[in-house]
Amino acid sequence: MTNAAPGATTPDTTGTGTGTNAQTNDGKRDYLPAERQNMILNLLTRQSVATVAELATLLNTTEITVRRDLTALSNAGLIKRVRGGAMSVGDAAEKGAAVPAIANTSFSERTPAGAIAIKPATRTVELGLDQPAIGVMLPEPSFFWPGVIEHMRTYASRLGLRIVTRETAYDIDAHEDEILDDLASDPTVCGVIAAPSSHPAYGRKAWRWIERSDTPVxxxxxxxxxxxxxxxxxxxxxxxxxxxxxxxHFIKHGHKLIGAAFNDSPTSSMIQEGWRDVVDSTDAFSCPFIFDGIQPYDTKGVNAIVDKIIMSGVTAMLVHSDYLAIAIAQALERRGHRVPEDLSMISIDGFATPSSRPLTVLRSSDKDLAEVALSTLLYRIQNPDAATRHTLVDPNLIDRGSVVDVR
Incomplete structure (x- = not known):
């Protein structure tokens, strides 16, 4: 339940007024619905965007009352509702060109970068403060995230936006709720893109913040x-x-016996489930073993994988991640087995291998993920009541020659 704004009306005990026109101790009074709505329209002729909190203070009423007024005006076609406030119809028409629909399925082609042209000013209440911004909270720099951020900056700049980034961490409590608070407190930030920690305890803070926040995420x-x-x-x-x-790709090259090994990561469960579904749904090949939870620096675990590879006779391996694939390849070489001459291999990640050894890889598209994430956020800002969307972007298979033909 929303609390009354500061200065809200108290029951009249002086006999000077009753009902909705009662006057408060600070000299303000409650306005009739028609008066409030007229004041909202007048304000939106002077500034293109207003927030619910700003209007509640201006109109000396509660935020829930403001939301009712905004709904009434929006239903009449006089304003455009956005998350946390409203914008003038004229500004929406001029600045808010249609955003392409984003399907709840795979993206095999890149989303056109020039297809979005909006002014996402949900949080930019006072015109002329700064260029509107998108807040981004991603894990500490690694081989993947810097590319995502760079593509976000490039895409955002074409839309007249800035990207404001904050780093978090994988394995420690980075106080992500405080990071998100800091981003959202910037009046120019109109939405947030975030990758909460996958740690059960640490990530909970971020998810609670997202659940409570009025900022689009x-x-x-x-x-x-x-x-x-x-x-x-x-x-x-x-x-x-x-x-x-x-x-x-393995089947195309005649492989019938394929093993798999996966380490722990925020995406490993999705990868493993996908692989098990493939194995269970086909008789084109068999998978005699699946290792999970093995880290590349776990010498005992890596050697156990290599033992199984040699004893089982598999001709190919699917491995997540790059570093585990490299560790397995090095351990195999120490035992007289080489990739791809003796074992074909596909690695999932595809960012570390080019500088070390040429492995065929499944690589997430940092460019497509960046553009689709921004497109999705901008669509949400313009359409706060639209159904929630969960978009999947297909990774690319980059053939670097580590899968050989065994037919």
Whole structure:
């Protein structure tokens, strides 16, 4: 329940007024609905955007009353509702060109970068403050995230937007709720793209913040909590389709016996589930073993994988991630087995291998993920009541010659 704004009307005990026109102790009075709505329209002729909180203070009423007024004006076609406030119809028509629909399926082609032209000014209440911005909270720099951020900056600049970034961490409590608070407190930030921690305890803070926030949020490369009450838009790599590409590539080269090994990561469960679905749904090949939870620095675990590869007679391996694939390849070489002469291999990630050894890879498209995440967020800003969207972007299979023909 929304609390009354400061200065809200108290019951009249002086006999000077009753009902909705009662005067408050600070000299203000409650306005009739028609008066409030007229004041909202007048304000939106002077500034293109107003927030619910700003209007509640101006009109000396509660935020829930303001929302009712905005709904009435929006239904009449006089304003455009946005998350957390409203914008004038004229500004929406001039600045808010249609955003292309984003389907709840895979993106195999890149979303056209020039297809969006809006002024996402949900939070930019006072005109002329700064260029509107998108807040981005992603894990500490790694081989993947810097590319995503760079593509976001490029795409956003074409739309007249800035990108404001904050770093978090994988394995420590980075106080993500405080990071998100900091981003949202910037009056020029009109939406947030975030990758909450996958740690059960640390990530909970971010999800609670997202659930409570009026700021539009798109989650990138993360699944929503299974039984949580937080339902927001998400954009992720379509790993189940990616592993299908890997399986098809192996089969194309005659491989019938394929092993798999996966380490722990925020995306590993999705990759494993996709691979198990492929294995269970076909008789074109068999998978005699699947290792999971093995880290590349776990020498004992890596050697156990190599032992199984040699004893089972598999001709190919699907491995997540790059570093685990490299560790396995190095351990195999120490045992007299080489990739791809003795074992074909596809690695999932595809960012570390070019500088070390040429492995065929499934690589998430940092460019497509960046553009689709921004497109999704801008659509949400313009359409706050639209159904939640969960978009999957197909990874690319990059053939670097580590899968050989065994037919």
């Amino acid at each position: 798109v989650v990138i490369e993360r699944d929503l909590p299974m039984l949580g009450e937080c339902f927001v838009d998400s954009v992720r790599t379509n790993h189940p389709y990616g592993v299908r590409k890997a399986a098809a």
